[in-house]
Amino acid sequence: xxxxxxxxxxxxxxxxxxxxxxxxxxxxxxxxxxxxxxxxxxxxxxxxxxxxxxxxxxxxxxxxxxxxxxxxxxxxxxxxxxxxxxxxxxxxxxxxxxxxxxxxxxxxxxxxxxxxxxxxxxxxxxxxxxxxxxxxxxxxxxxxxxxxxxxxxxxxxxxxxxxxxxxxxxxxxxxxxxxxxxxxxxxxxxxxxxxxxxxxxxxxxxxxxxxxxxxxxxxxxxxxxxxxxxxxxx
Numbered sequence: 487x488x489x490x491x492x493x494x495x496x497x498x499x500x501x502x503x504x505x506x507x508x509x510x511x512x513x514x515x516x517x518x519x520x521x522x523x524x525x526x527x528x529x530x531x532x533x534x535x536x537x538x539x540x541x542x543x544x545x546x547x548x549x550x551x552x553x554x555x556x557x558x559x560x561x562x563x564x565x566x567x568x569x570x571x572x573x574x575x576x577x578x579x580x581x582x583x584x585x586x587x588x589x590x591x592x593x594x595x596x597x598x599x600x601x602x603x604x605x606x607x608x609x610x611x612x613x614x615x616x617x618x619x620x621x622x623x624x625x626x627x628x629x630x631x632x633x634x635x636x637x638x639x640x641x642x643x644x645x646x647x648x649x650x651x652x653x654x655x656x657x658x659x660x661x662x663x664x665x666x667x668x669x670x671x672x673x674x675x676x677x678x679x680x681x682x683x684x685x686x687x688x689x690x691x692x693x694x695x696x697x698x699x700x701x702x703x704x705x706x707x708x709x710x711x712x713x714x715x716x717x718x719x720x
Contacts, residue, residue: 487602487603487604488604488681488682489601489602489604489680489681489682489683490515490601490604490606490607490679490680490681491601491606491607491608491617491638491639491679491680492511492512492515492606492607492608492609492677492678492679492680493608493609493613493614493615493617493618493639493643493645493672493677493678493680494508494608494609494610494611494613494614494645494672494676494677495610495611495614495644495645495646495647495649495671495672495673495674495675495676495677495695495697496610496611496645496646496649496672496673496674496675496676497610497674497675497676497677497691497692498610499539499540499542499543499544500536500539500540500577500578500610501610501674502675502691503539503542503543505675505691505692506543507690507691507719507720508675508677508689508691508719509543509544509547510547510719511677511689511719512573512575512606512608513547513548513549513573515573515606515679516572516573516606518572519548520548520549520550521549521550521572521573522549522550522552522570522571522572522573523544523549523550523551523552523571523572523573523574523575524551524552524553524554524567524568524571524573524574524575525537525540525544525551525552525553525554525575525577526553526554526574526575526576526577526613527540527553527555527577527579528556528576528577528579528583528584528587528588528593529576529577529578529579529580529581529583529584529611529612529613530577530578530579530580531557531579531580531583532555532556532557532558533579536577536579537553537555540553540575540577541553549573552571554567554568556587556591556593564591564592564593564596565592565596565599568596568597568600568605569596569599569600569603569605571600571605572605572606573605573606573607573608574597574600574605574606574607574608575608575609575613576607576608576609576610576612576613576616577609577610577611577612577613578609578610578611578612578613579611579612580612580625581611581612581615581616581621581623581625581633581635582623582625582626582633583625584612584616585616585633585635585636588616594636597636597638598636598638601638607638610645611645611646612625614643614645614672614678615633615635615643615644615645616635616636617635617636617638617639617643618635618636618637618638618639618640618641618642618643618669619634619635619637619639619640619641619642619667619669620632620633620634620635620641620642620643620666620667620669621633621635621642621643621644622642622643622644622645622653622656622657622660622666629652629656630652630653630656632660632665632666638683639680639683640683641667641668641669641670642661642666642667642668642669642670643669643670643671643672644657644669644670644671644672645671645672645674646673646674647671647672647673647674647698648673648674648695648696649673649674653671654671657671657700658700658709658711661700661701661702661709662702662707662708662709664702668699668700668701668702669699669700670685670697670698670699670700670714671697671698671700671711672688672697672698673690673692673695673696673697674692674695675690675691675692675695676688676689676690676691676692676695676696676697676716677689677690678697685714687717688714688715688716688717689716689717689718689719690716690717690718690719691718691719691720692718693718693720695716696713696714696716697713697714697716698711698712698713698714699711699712699714700712
């Protein structure tokens with residue numbers, strides 16, 4: 487079974503409503519002619535505005551859009567509700583709150599089942615960080631900090647790498663101090679497409695946006711940032 491995760495550093499319908507390149511790419515990765523795509527906006531507190539933006543974009547596409555709110559659950563059987571989908575798309579917001587709520591509702595295990603059964607997992611910002619072992623988050627309200635996540639993917643993740651001024655220096659500092667594992671950073675508009683735990687492709691909706699691998703040179707204590715080949719979808 488092919489296990490797929492598309493981790494977006496930024497962009498998509500919520501940040502680039504007039505640029506459909508990333509979200510169209512997500513839809514095309516399903517082998518279904520009209521895939522069932524479910525939006526999970528937990529990290530935003532199930533924002534009605536955010537949900538509305540999702541439907542505004544995807545209702546015009548060849549897909550069957552739906553959403554799952556933990557504040558207004560559509561059913562008591564949330565596991566079957568999700569496992570009948572073809573794509574699960576996780577929105578941005580507060581990653582810490584997302585993880586706490588997911589674990590309380592058993593969503594961490596449901597998401598792992600979905601992934602292992604071949605349902606495509608995708609997400610932006612918090613919806614990107616959550617799949618890795620660790621992430622760089624602003625969830626605590628006072629600067630950026632490391633956060634333990636679900637661990638489906640190895641290493642750490644930092645979204646909005648070019649979109650927020652503190653992201654790059656903070657990620658470097660955390661890796662250098664060994665407070666977070668080395669990993670991958672993505673500019674706004676960039677997505678890391680994982681297949682079976684390995685990066686298959688890196689794609690972008692913005693011509694100059696990139697992704698990077700960050701590692702630690704233990705001899706010098708310096709962080710090594712390597713720009714990765716990124717395919718512009720335009």
